[in-house]
Amino acid sequence: MSAQPPDGEVLLAVDNISLSFGGVKALADVSFDVRRGEIRAIIGPNGAGKSSMLNVINGVYHPQQGTVRFRGETRRRVDPHRAAANGIARTFQNIALFKGMSVLDNIMTGRNLKMRATLFEQAIYVGRNRREELVHREKVEQIIDFLQIEHIRKTPVGRLPYGLQKRVELARALAAEPALLLLDEPMAGMNVEEKQDMCRFVLDVNEEFGTTIVLIEHDMGVVMDISERVVVLDYGRKIADGSPQEVRANPAVIDAYLGVAH
Amino acid sequence: MQFFFEVLIGGLLAGVMYSLVALGFVLIFKASGVFNFAQGAMVFFAALVFVTLQEKLAAPFWLAFALTLVVMVLVGILTERVVLRPLVNQPQISLFMATIGLAFFVEGAAQLVQLWAFRDISPRPLALGFQDAPIDWLLARFNMLVSRFDAFAALVAGALVAALALFFNKTRVGRALRAVADDHQAALSVGIPLKYIWAIVWSVAGFVALVAGLMWGARSGVQFALTLVALKALPVLILGGFESIAGAIVGGLIIGAAEKLAEVYLGPYVGGGIEGWFAYVLALLFLLVRPEGLFGEKHIDRV
Numbered sequence: 001m002s003a004q005p006p007d008g009e010v011l012l013a014v015d016n017i018s019l020s021f022g023g024v025k026a027l028a029d030v031s032f033d034v035r036r037g038e039i040r041a042i043i044g045p046n047g048a049g050k051s052s053m054l055n056v057i058n059g060v061y062h063p064q065q066g067t068v069r070f071r072g073e074t075r076r077r078v079d080p081h082r083a084a085a086n087g088i089a090r091t092f093q094n095i096a097l098f099k100g101m102s103v104l105d106n107i108m109t110g111r112n113l114k115m116r117a118t119l120f121e122q123a124i125y126v127g128r129n130r131r132e133e134l135v136h137r138e139k140v141e142q143i144i145d146f147l148q149i150e151h152i153r154k155t156p157v158g159r160l161p162y163g164l165q166k167r168v169e170l171a172r173a174l175a176a177e178p179a180l181l182l183l184d185e186p187m188a189g190m191n192v193e194e195k196q197d198m199c200r201f202v203l204d205v206n207e208e209f210g211t212t213i214v215l216i217e218h219d220m221g222v223v224m225d226i227s228e229r230v231v232v233l234d235y236g237r238k239i240a241d242g243s244p245q246e247v248r249a250n251p252a253v254i255d256a257y258l259g260v261a262h
Numbered sequence: 263m264q265f266f267f268e269v270l271i272g273g274l275l276a277g278v279m280y281s282l283v284a285l286g287f288v289l290i291f292k293a294s295g296v297f298n299f300a301q302g303a304m305v306f307f308a309a310l311v312f313v314t315l316q317e318k319l320a321a322p323f324w325l326a327f328a329l330t331l332v333v334m335v336l337v338g339i340l341t342e343r344v345v346l347r348p349l350v351n352q353p354q355i356s357l358f359m360a361t362i363g364l365a366f367f368v369e370g371a372a373q374l375v376q377l378w379a380f381r382d383i384s385p386r387p388l389a390l391g392f393q394d395a396p397i398d399w400l401l402a403r404f405n406m407l408v409s410r411f412d413a414f415a416a417l418v419a420g421a422l423v424a425a426l427a428l429f430f431n432k433t434r435v436g437r438a439l440r441a442v443a444d445d446h447q448a449a450l451s452v453g454i455p456l457k458y459i460w461a462i463v464w465s466v467a468g469f470v471a472l473v474a475g476l477m478w479g480a481r482s483g484v485q486f487a488l489t490l491v492a493l494k495a496l497p498v499l500i501l502g503g504f505e506s507i508a509g510a511i512v513g514g515l516i517i518g519a520a521e522k523l524a525e526v527y528l529g530p531y532v533g534g535g536i537e538g539w540f541a542y543v544l545a546l547l548f549l550l551v552r553p554e555g556l557f558g559e560k561h562i563d564r565v
Contacts, residue, residue, distance in 0.1 A: 058451060060447070060450075060451075079450070080447075080450035080451055080453075081450050081453045081454060081455045081456075084450075084451060084452055084453030085453050089451070089452070090451050092447070092448065092451070096445050096447055096448035096451070097444075097445070097448065098440065098441045098444035098445055098448065098449075099444055099445075100440065100443075100444055101437075101440055101441070101444065105437055105440070108434075108437055109437055109438065109441045109449075109452050109454070110452050111434075112434055112437070112438060112452055112453055112454055113452075113453040115434045129433055129434075132434075133432065133433075133434075172452060173452075176452060176453065
């Protein structure tokens, strides 16, 4: 895999982010950037603040300090649905799909922001609504095809096995055609085969659609294989940042993962 | 046998009227998990605004209907802003309590309108052009008494359900509504604005309240007792399930038919007058057997 740092423009930059809940400091003065088209991994021991970081990026949490710059636009706080409108899509650590709805409908919600028909047109089901449904349905079918989930498209999501649910969640995020895709432990709890599939999908998405990806992952093999640059967090602080090889050799990282001899 | 069918059909058609009210509850419960105690009050309020517009401004039916709809949408948006928005992320029970408060508020507003417009609180008649008289050809052909008005109400309810089903299943907003009902956080992450969706849900519930208010108002006059119609919707919901539009209809049909049949066939043994409470007994029995309702979602908790 490519180890040389990509030299594209900076798509996302988080600067001096600090976030605390009451007395608990989840993130302390964390800065890093993500360049257009790269796969960026965030790793760290449990409770290091990885998911908090993603939540700051897509606006679920509002940091007490620091800014997030996305596509050249700097903002202090943003709401999740605004972040989605700006081109940030995500998946969640504990799958957050609409369990009662079919796979197809779940993915269609990802197209929500692309549809333009007014409420009135939808209420009487004429004009743009009908046309739009068809156009977007086609796009969704392409994604379904891409992720190889044709056989389950009508199944209610709640009935699917875990690995497939993760894939549907990825499909829903892709349906929004995001500029930035945030994946929170996309391979957690999967068996080896499912992990390989998911890895391939992540790489394919990156290559074919040129989507920039930020992912949190615990499986070091996966991280080293697919990511171009890695940020390491520990107790809410950034302790390393660089190519997988650099990070792996970094003594601070080894200490964080294995503990320090006293 | 022919008498049995007459009672059955009468009951089924009466049940449709209960379904109309139950629908309003289902809409809001589906989209926000809140049991809207104020639904009955909204039915009364909508009917009253309609009658006032018709009588005081001499507005034709469609104009009065459209204006009342505008008022109900405003009520929906206002409810979202003033009542629901401050309660985001609060426990469901807080939201439920808030709707009880809302019920008193809407009831009060309706009574103010009534006093201001008519200076008394007696029932106002509301005419929709369908008399509560038997359908002639059914009477001639099968010798059965089926109310014209009831048949009309059933048609309206059927059309309403079909429209809502289409809206919920085939449009972006419908999908967004179901998504919000399922998972707030995930809905936000795909760019669905929660506040906007809630305003829509309450507006649609207002629309359903208006239709139910017109039907019930035409049947028994527009009066404060309309708020109590909501109580009859409870057994319907328990039977049909709180989350299902189809359940509201089927539940209504079962309750309507069961209470009429019970009155006619069981009533004489206990001295009659069981129509008023039979529905609740049925709901109670149903709770023992199938607490989630016929079409409700079974909630299985992982331990």
